[in-house]
Every structure is written in C-alpha cells, then in structure tokens.
Amino acid sequence: MISIRSSYHPIEVAILWCDLVDHAEEILQVDLSLPGSLLRHFPQWPLLHKSIECINDAIGCGDLPATYLGCPMTTAIQIHREFCCVRRADLLVWFMRNFPDQKPAFLFSSNLDHAECISLNTHLVQQADLQASQRIIEKLREELKATTEEMTALVNLNRELSEKLNACGIPSELSEGTHNLLVGALLEVTLGKSKSGQRQSIYPSQAALVEAITRRFPGMGGLSKHTIDRRFANARRHLAQALPG
Structure with missing residues (x-):
C-alpha cells in the first residue's frame, strides 16, 4: 500500500524500505544519535542499519534534498540527521536514480494501472x-547579475581612467598617430628641399637639428637625444605610411 504522506524522517524511510512497519515502535525507541546503534540493538536486521546509513549519506552529500525545521539543509549544517525530513517527491527521484530495480511499496504502486494517465x-x-x-x-x-554588475563597474572604471589620462595630457592611440604625422610633416618641410631644389632649413640634417635641440634645452625631461631620435623615426615612418603610393 502506498503511503500518502508528503514527507518522512530518515528512520521512517528506512523502516518502510525494509518492510519493518510492525516493529516501528520498538525501532523508534533507539537513540539514533549513537553510531551503529541500530546494528547493536537489531543485529537480526542488518539491512535496517545499511538503509539508514545510505539515506544519511545521501542527505549529507546533497544527493537527497532534506529540510530541518522547514529550512533547506546544506552540507555545511551540522545537525542530527535523524531530525530532518525528506519529501516524498525527492525520495521518488532518489530511488529511481539510485535504485531503479527497487520499488518500495510505500512509494510505488504495484496494483494500479492507468495506462492513459500520468501517474x-x-x-x-x-x-x-x-x-x-x-x-x-x-x-x-544570480551569477549573470553579478557578472553584469562587475562588467558595468569595469566599464565605469575604464571611463574614469580615460578621463584622468585625458586630464593629464597623456595622448590616446589616435592622438599619438596624429602627433606623429604632424611631426613627420614638419621634419619633411624643415629638412627637405623645395620643388626648385633649394634647402629649406639652416640645419643640414636631422642629426644637426637634434643636436641643436639638446644644446638649447639641456637636461629637460623628454628631450634627450635618444627620445628625440626615436620620436622622429616614428614620425617619419607614420608619414611614409600615410603618403599615397
């Protein structure tokens, strides 16, 4: 006969599973908080001990959902599992997944046949x-919400950093390219020759121009010979890439 109860204590499940309902009153008098108490009191029913251990293990690892005082249990909760409850629906799922060959009478019907109905x-x-x-x-x-909030925070942080960089005068990649083109154009006009072949600068070469800059601004940060040579080389390369042909 199928039990119509909606939930059970683990020991009740074990008793029903082992078909020991006639001895339930005697079994329930045992202090289940003591390890192996069922096996000591009832050595004639070893399956009872194995069943309760199996149920408690399933509850402990989260395979069989359980509640304690109406609240869902987790593996972090340390309580006497004999005082928790398991739902009939969760028991059905647990039996079907772990013991498909067993159909305890208190859960599964053996004499009802509704072929065209959902049982x-x-x-x-x-x-x-x-x-x-x-x-x-x-x-x-919840994970998506947390990820979205994190991405929003990163976007805001990126915007704040960009604003600070702009405020400090640190050029962006776009403005850096523009500066290189401008410097490259100035070098070409300054050190190059006119269409008639006339030199347009008093400096015969880029090296002379660099020497004049370092001599006029000695020790100034950002105007060392190495830095100027590197920036001039970048500028000439950007200009050459930008020119047609």
Whole structure:
C-alpha cells in the first residue's frame, strides 16, 4: 500500500524500505544519535542499519534534498540527521536514480494501472526535476547579475581612467598617430628641399637639428637625444605610411 504522506524522517524511510512497519515502535525507541546503534540493538536486521546509513549519506552529500525545521539543509549544517525530513517527491527521484530495480511499496504502486494517465509518481518526479531546474536557473541568474554588475563597474572604471589620462595630457592611440604625422610633416618641410631644389632649413640634417635641440634645452625631461631620435623615426615612418603610393 502506498503511503500518502508528503514527507518522512530518515528512520521512517528506512523502516518502510525494509518492510519493518510492525516493529516501528520498538525501532523508534533507539537513540539514533549513537553510531551503529541500530546494528547493536537489531543485529537480526542488518539491512535496517545499511538503509539508514545510505539515506544519511545521501542527505549529507546533497544527493537527497532534506529540510530541518522547514529550512533547506546544506552540507555545511551540522545537525542530527535523524531530525530532518525528506519529501516524498525527492525520495521518488532518489530511488529511481539510485535504485531503479527497487520499488518500495510505500512509494510505488504495484496494483494500479492507468495506462492513459500520468501517474502520481511520475508527476512528483517531474515536479522535483522541475524544481531542481528552477533552482539551477535562479543560481545562473544570480551569477549573470553579478557578472553584469562587475562588467558595468569595469566599464565605469575604464571611463574614469580615460578621463584622468585625458586630464593629464597623456595622448590616446589616435592622438599619438596624429602627433606623429604632424611631426613627420614638419621634419619633411624643415629638412627637405623645395620643388626648385633649394634647402629649406639652416640645419643640414636631422642629426644637426637634434643636436641643436639638446644644446638649447639641456637636461629637460623628454628631450634627450635618444627620445628625440626615436620620436622622429616614428614620425617619419607614420608619414611614409600615410603618403599615397
């Protein structure tokens, strides 16, 4: 006969599973908080001990959902598992997944046949699976929300850093390219020759121009010979890449 109860204590599940309902009163008098107490008191029923151990292990690892005082249990909660409860729907799912060859009478019907109807057991299993999926979806939503908030914070931080860089006068990649083109054009006009072949500068070469700059601004940061040579080379390269042909 199928039990119509919606939830059970672990020891009740073990008693029903082992078909020891006639001895339930005697079994329930044992202090279950003591390890191996069932095996010591009832050595004639070794399956009772194995069943309760199996159920408690499933609860402990989260394979069999359980509640304690109406609150979901987690592996971090350290309490006496004999005082928790497991739902009928979760028991059905647990048995079908872990013991498909066993159909305890208190959960599974053996004399009802509704071929064209969805059985109560099937409904409860599907309901339990749906609730588990909903919990997963809710967890994913929370993770998505946290990730979105983190990305928003990074975007805001990037904007703030860009504003600070602009305020400090540090050129961006675009303005750097523009500066290089401008310097390259100035070098070309200054050190190059006119269309008639006349030299347009008093400096015969780039080296002479660099020497004049370092002599006029000695020790000034950013105007060392090495820095000027490097910047002039970058400027000439950008100009050459920008010129047609």
